[in-house]
Amino acid sequence: MKKAINKIAIITILFFGITSCENNGYDDYEQKISTNGALNGEWYIDVIKESTGNVEVEHALHYTYDSNDGKMFIDDRKDGWYLKGKLNVDNKNLTFNVTDEDNLNDLGSKFTITEGKILKNAGKSKTGVATDSIYFKAEFDYEPGVIYIHSGHRRTGFEEDNY
Numbered sequence: 001m002k003k004a005i006n007k008i009a010i011i012t013i014l015f016f017g018i019t020s021c022e023n024n025g026y027d028d029y030e031q032k033i034s035t036n037g038a039l040n041g042e043w044y045i046d047v048i049k050e051s052t053g054n055v056e057v058e059h060a061l062h063y064t065y066d067s068n069d070g071k072m073f074i075d076d077r078k079d080g081w082y083l084k085g086k087l088n089v090d091n092k093n094l095t096f097n098v099t100d101e102d103n104l105n106d107l108g109s110k111f112t113i114t115e116g117k118i119l120k121n122a123g124k125s126k127t128g129v130a131t132d133s134i135y136f137k138a139e140f141d142y143e144p145g146v147i148y149i150h151s152g153h154r155r156t157g158f159e160e161d162n163y
Contacts (some may be wrong), residue, residue, distance in 0.1 A: 036072045036089055039096065039118055040065050043134045044126075044163055045152035047081050050137070056148065057081060059163035061155070062134075072096060074113075075105070081148060082106040083138065087113060094118040096136070103140070110141040123153030125161040 041064055047057040060080030067073050067086050074096075075084040085101040096116035103109045116136035123133030132154040137147050155161070 036064075036066050036091060038091065038094055038120075039072055039089055041132070042155035043152050044155060045076075045080060045134065045150045048149040048151070050147040050149050059152070061163075062150075062152075064134075078105050080150075081138070081140075083111060085111065087116065094120070100141070106140075112139045113137065114139075125153060125156045125158070126163065127158070127160050129156055129158070129161065131156055 043062045043064065044059045045057075045062045046055055047060065048055050057080050060076055062074060062076045062080060062083070064072055064074050064087075069086075070089070071086045072089045073084065074087055076082065077084075082105040083103065084105040085098065085103055087096040087098045087101070089096045094117060097113050099112045100110045101112070103111050114137045117134075119133040119135070121130045121132060123131045125131050133151070134153070135149075135151045137149055139145070139147055
């Protein structure tokens with residue numbers, strides 16, 4: 001009787017071991033790579049008023065991420081200059097821009113971004129680690145002609161590099 005139970009247990013383990021490795025239609029759940037992968041990230045950005053050179057905001061955490069329509073969102077979650085909207089992107093050249101975009105962090109206002117670019121390994125984190133750099137100029141419709149330079153580096157994820 002003990003031998004029969006052991007055989008049944010071994011056969012059951014083998015059966016579940018083999019059948020659990022089958023695909024059973026999970027091919028549909030392949031990981032998809034974002035079209036804007038190199039542009040997406042978390043960024044520590046300083047906001048500088050171009051006309052005076054004054055730093056208006058230091059190390060504001062901004063997020064760039066896919067909008068799933070060939071564009072990219074930028075969002076400072078009201079930590080910087082209240083900036084959120086969709087940007088046109090050029091993945092090949094790692095550039096971005098937009099004209100008169102609705103500002104989702106400051107309803108009723110619009111912004112324009114020019115000269116937006118990501119520079120691979122051109123930035124330095126707080127501790128000196130090489131990381132990507134981000135740069136763009138922004139103009140807001142409530143201050144026509146006033147340009148704010150946004151520049152910074154990609155967040156490394158290391159605790160000692162956080163601001």
